[in-house]
Amino acid sequence: MTRIIRVAAAQMGPIQRHHDRPEVVERLIALLREGHRQGAELVVFPELALTTFFPRWFVDDIREADHWYERSMPSPVTQPLFDTARQLGVGFCLGYAELTESGERFNTQILVERDGRVVAKYRKVHIPGHEHHEPDRPFQHAERYYFTPSPEGFGVWKAFGGRVGMMICNDRRWPESYRVMGLQGVELILCGYNTPLHYAPDPSQNPLQGFHNSLVMQSGAYQNGTFVVGVAKGGVEEGVDSLADSQIIAPSGEVLAKTTTNDDEVVVANCDLDWCYQYKNTLFDFDRYRRPEVYGRITSQRGVNLDD
Numbered sequence: 001m002t003r004i005i006r007v008a009a010a011q012m013g014p015i016q017r018h019h020d021r022p023e024v025v026e027r028l029i030a031l032l033r034e035g036h037r038q039g040a041e042l043v044v045f046p047e048l049a050l051t052t053f054f055p056r057w058f059v060d061d062i063r064e065a066d067h068w069y070e071r072s073m074p075s076p077v078t079q080p081l082f083d084t085a086r087q088l089g090v091g092f093c094l095g096y097a098e099l100t101e102s103g104e105r106f107n108t109q110i111l112v113e114r115d116g117r118v119v120a121k122y123r124k125v126h127i128p129g130h131e132h133h134e135p136d137r138p139f140q141h142a143e144r145y146y147f148t149p150s151p152e153g154f155g156v157w158k159a160f161g162g163r164v165g166m167m168i169c170n171d172r173r174w175p176e177s178y179r180v181m182g183l184q185g186v187e188l189i190l191c192g193y194n195t196p197l198h199y200a201p202d203p204s205q206n207p208l209q210g211f212h213n214s215l216v217m218q219s220g221a222y223q224n225g226t227f228v229v230g231v232a233k234g235g236v237e238e239g240v241d242s243l244a245d246s247q248i249i250a251p252s253g254e255v256l257a258k259t260t261t262n263d264d265e266v267v268v269a270n271c272d273l274d275w276c277y278q279y280k281n282t283l284f285d286f287d288r289y290r291r292p293e294v295y296g297r298i299t300s301q302r303g304v305n306l307d308d
Contacts, residue, residue: 008035013263014237069099086116123150182224222253225279
């Protein structure tokens, strides 16, 4: 028995500050159509796919940034993307900035089925960067000012004939993200990211950005017996060069498809969800081999404790 879903990683090149939503939605639709042309049933877009990466600028009054956020999804401007996807019979995953009715601000990703239904919403858990103005940086990374860390955690949803989870950007660096979904039987994890190649706190990591990106996603896939789809918004955006390297990774940890540019580009791969069980039922048979009774520190302790 096989459960094959053909997945497209729809990488985006830069979205500059002057690009408006309708222009961006046209690009998304073009990528969706290209994914469909290549036989994809699910097209995965990047984090914050509707706007430039606005946390690189700090404003004293956060309400000045309200125009970067979506108050509904679909919205009138994004409805053509939903309509096109439904007409083509292609699902998608889309990242955007969300402003709720109660005034909360989240870095959000939604999963839309082939019939146009919104199956799930995920809000970013691990928010990197800083929450205060740091004018000495070459550019800000004020995500912790613009977004609230989600208290909802990592869900897994029945969709596309399997069990699908989501994470966003920095979440991919944390093994707990994968493991919590792995314990829910996840078979396909979808991750959008915007990753600058310059890391101000430790520039020695700059040349390792691509290596670390692949390292965490490939190990997370292997250790949890799941496919992982990581999709970038790359290239030079508002003077900031960002990582591309979008890729589709098998539960073996092998890369099945990877982009070769830092612009709008689509790569596809057939993902046989039953492949996951070659790992879930052998090396990583959690029920047989896991020892949760000795993992208590993972949830009982936040920072490093050197006193024991």
